[in-house]
Amino acid sequence: MNTPPPLITMMSQLIASPSISSSQASWDQSNKKVIELLENWLSSLGFSCEVMAIPNRPNNVNLIATIGQGEGGLVLSGHTDTVPYDQDRWQSDPFRLEERDNKLYGLGSCDMKGFFAVVIDTLRDMDLTQLKEPLIILATADEESSMSGARALVSQQKIKARYAVIGEPTLLKPIYAHKGIMMERIQIKGQSGHSSNPSLGNNAMDAMHMVMSELMTFRQQLKKKYRDANFVIEYPTMNFGCIHGGDSANRICGKCELDFDLRALPGMSNQSLIEEIQAILPKIEEITGTTIEMRSLFEDIPSFLTSTDSDILKTCEALTQQTGDSVAFCTEGPFLNQLGIETLILGPGSIDQAHQPNEFMALDQIKPMQHILRGLVHRYCLQTVYKTQPNTNSSSINKHHEQTKIDPFNNIDEEDRA
Structure with a gap:
């Protein structure tokens, strides 16, 4: 089996x-x-690879590549899918990597196929025969749409590890x-007729006016x-995106539909918010004589x-x-946390380039990311980091476990300390 090609390849x-x-x-x-490309490259580095089927998605799969033994260790995770693209707004072929102005252009260059290339190129130069805890490379499907790949991992409890970086x-x-995010549709059915009487x-549109007024009041309360x-x-946000x-x-007007999203803060329950909104609707139905239904556009x-x-x-x-921070966009992080894995989001490139024509990863992001990856592998796979056994119960995510105090830079090359 051939070794992985150079990073750019x-x-x-x-x-x-x-x-x-x-x-x-x-x-x-x-x-x-x-997945086949990643499986071939990781297998050549000694990883044991499992291609995981996803329920109701026969053409899409996850990859779980593992090297080393134990119940702790580190997951390096990313998604293999991309968003659609606007062909006429790209200056180059979205499916052909092009380097210009010290940037690597291509669909998925930063979001986030490029991450896998950086990871594999980093690992090829590391001695992975002395791992004290496992290293897992996780490649998921459908993150940009349904997140069915991450949801399948949770439903099947497929991964056991202590820490993860997406x-x-x-x-x-x-x-x-x-x-968090939920996207909902409210559909109102009234009765059409001649506007003169x-x-x-x-009028379903009149009823929708009442619904939107109630939702705006609810939004202010949140x-x-x-x-x-x-x-x-x-604060939580609610956006009326389409009507x-x-x-x-x-x-x-005999029928009217409204699509909106609601982005909740950590600690808030999406299901409770849905129930609160649904409780508003029956009174409006009674007043207007319409039928009102609400459904999720996706899970x-x-x-x-x-x-x-x-x-x-x-x-x-x-x-x-750099000090840790929060972001507005969603990731697969909450699903890995549900598996009891302390998870962080950290990667090369900018979200400002993601989902945009002419997506790119700046070349100056690669070496610093490799420095971070080497430090993470040394700390969580080549050293004994903790004394207690990992707990895969999601309630344990934010508990502070007893840990040995180890310099994360210990045993890292001087070049990587700079």
Whole structure:
């Protein structure tokens, strides 16, 4: 079995393997070619690879690559899918890696196929025969749409480890928290009729006006009740993103739909918020004589929080010389936390380039990321980090475990200390 090719070649091959995930069937693609590349490269480094099927997604799979033994250790995680793209807005082929102006351009370069190439290129130069705890490379499917890959890991309890880093683009800044998100649709059915006589129908658009007024009141209540100064937008947000109703100015509107999102702070329950909104609707139905239904556009994503006392955050702050922070975008972090794994988000590239035409990873992000990766592997896989056994119960996530005090830079080359 051949050893992995150079880093740029790996990135080129990963980007040249389309793996778009989307709720629209016309865009949605398999990620199996990406998984096959990663499986081949990691196997050549001595990893034992499991390709994990995902329920109801026959064309998409996860990869769990493990080297070393034990119940602790480290997970380096990323997703293999990308978002769709606007062909006419790219200056180059989205599926061909192109270097210009000290940047590597391509769909998935920073979000986040490039992370896998950086990880594998780093590991090839490390002695992985002396691991005291396991190292797991996790590659998931469908993060950009349903997060079915991460959800399957939780439902099947597939991974046991103590710590994890998800390499989403954060400009190498440790991220320990983000908001959750739910996307909902409210559909109102009234009765159409001739606009000259309002009594001939029930106007669904009028009813939607009442619904939106109640939701705006609810939004203000959330803003007053919940605050978290760790976030730039320190309160829960609700956005009315899309509305459709009626078909002609001279007809009573018989149907109206509203799509909105709600982003909750850590500690808030998505399900409780849904129930509170649903409780508003029956009274409006009674007043307007309409039928109102609410459904989720996709399964909600919980908020993410890893304790600021966690060892993984303190270690990454030391390695990056940056203080941990929160972000607005969602990740697979809450699902790994549900597996009892203390998880941090940290990776090369900027989220500002993700989901954009001409996505890129700056070349100056690569060596610092490799320094961080070497430090993490040394600390969590080559040294005995803790005395207590890891607890995979999700309630233990934010508890401070008894740990030995080990310099995360111990045994790291002088070049990496700089």
